Amino acid sequence: MVNVSVIGATGYVGAELLRLLSAHPDVHINKAVSKSFAGKEMKDIYANFIPNQSVGLTGEESGPDAGDFVFLCLPHGQSLKAAPALLASGHKVIDLSGDFRYDDTDIYEKWYGIPHTAKQENASAVYGLPEFFGDDVKKSSFTANPGCYTTTSILALAPLLAEGVIRENGIVIDAKSGVTGAGRKEKLAFSYCETADNFKAYSVPLHRHTSEIEEQLSKLSGKDICLLFTPHLLPVKRGILATIYAELAEGVTAEQISKVYESYYADAPFTHVLPHGKLPELKYVVGSNNCMIGFELSERTGRIIIVSCTDNLIKGAAGQAIQNFNLMNGLDETLGLPRTAWYL
Incomplete structure (x- = not known):
């Protein structure tokens, strides 16, 4: 004990x-x-x-x-x-x-x-x-x-950057958090009438978690990572959903992406990568200690779209x-x- x-x-x-x-x-x-x-x-x-x-x-x-x-x-x-x-x-x-x-x-x-x-x-x-x-x-x-935005983003990106299946330039993280992510403070911006039935971006383009994500991804991948991170406030109590865009390396397939994730997270009890094409939702993770990651490929633009979800409080x-x-x-x-x- x-x-x-x-x-x-x-x-x-x-x-x-x-x-x-x-x-x-x-x-x-x-x-x-x-x-x-x-x-x-x-x-x-x-x-x-x-x-x-x-x-x-x-x-x-x-x-x-x-x-x-x-x-x-x-x-x-x-x-x-x-x-x-x-x-x-x-x-x-x-x-x-x-x-x-x-x-x-x-x-x-x-x-x-x-x-x-x-x-x-x-x-x-x-x-x-x-x-x-x-x-x-x-x-x-x-x-x-680590914090909520950083955990959700790093788990989604680190294996792909480390293995070189995505390029380090031009990464965009479009993330949304429930209101509890702002803490228990009496502030007008987080009151019911300001958040209910509303959706907004904040701290654009220099939210402080940008620097934490960049430092850790640079360390884990051995590359100099500079990215755009935009947080949004969702009209829900808890949960984070990050939609992430990155350029694929030449010739990379969905099967290769799946294998990279599997090699990193096969023994990770709380990080789960969904089959190609199935994307997580907040209700898949809220109330648990899990991070769920899904992805889709855009052949037309040569990019990957990754969706990563966690409960920000857990x-x-x-x-x-x-x-x-x-x-x-x-x-x-x-x-x-x-x-x-x-x-x-």
């Missing part, structure tokens, strides 16, 4: 993480931290916790009751201070913000507009995408959990964090994680 703490417990990601951890057979929740709701219980904020064990909320991040393992579900910038202190006191840490996802902290500073004040700790952080870095995660005491955040937690603690990678989507 691993004693864990969740810091930032009452945001949507923190709440989803606690929901999943409460059903994990090898986890005891020692501490849930929320400065906004200190002194209350999770069931006071989210009524779905009423049947669960009592989870009290405290405003104190550190202390002997923090447990062996800490999940940081803090806004970008705040983990730069919290993570080094926890690591120095001997805790294993998974950070779910963007603060430690970059190999090159200059890129982080440029795209986030924040000085990176924990470069030593950053150098020890492992990028927590288990399909590619699972062996490193197993040996790590500090994992930087595979895109809390579920992937538990997947990394399992690896870091020598547990079965799938333990405590939903493998079948809700569908309805």
Whole structure:
């Protein structure tokens, strides 16, 4: 049994993480931290916790009751201070913000507009995408959990770029996210009347996740990747669907594409590539820790169209964090994680 703490417990990601951890057979929740709701219980904020064990909320991040393992579900910038202190006191840490996802902290500073004040700790952080870095995660005491857009996009593109079946120039990622991807904040743009029956692009053309996708794809493929990434806000609560366009290398067939994906993901329990021509939908993945990928070829234009789907709160955040937690603690990678989507 691993004693864990969740810091930032009452945001949507923190709440989803606690929901999943409460059903994990090898986890005891020692501490849930929320400065906004200190002194209350999770069931006071989210009524779905009423049947669960009592989870009290405290405003104190550190202390002997923090447990062996800490999940940081803090806004970008705040983990730069919290993570080094926890690591120095001997805790294993998974950070779910963007603060430690970059190999090159200059890129982080440029795209986030924040000085990176924990470069030593950053150098020890492992990028927590288990399909590619699972062996490193197993040996790590500090994992930087990828975000939802990045996970959905990298899993779709990395094998094809690495094997040279698509060209690195001219890639376009057209991605759509449910409103929970924006977090639990009181902001007009994310209110019901602004999002219901509406659909819009945002942060065009320089959304910060562009840089994370480019850095990881460049590392995994050995090529200098520069791409266009455009996010959109869907009028749904959760789920990400990315439609990706790339130029095929000369003579590449659908059978070759399928074989490349199979060679990379045959043993990946949560990444599933559909048969050529079948494209995933949000209802195939929402409620699960899965990423589903489908593709079609346009012979007329020489391009591939890839559709990649995840649940932004699970595979895109809390579920992937538990997947990394399992690896870091020598547990079965799938333990405590939903493998079948809700569908309805």
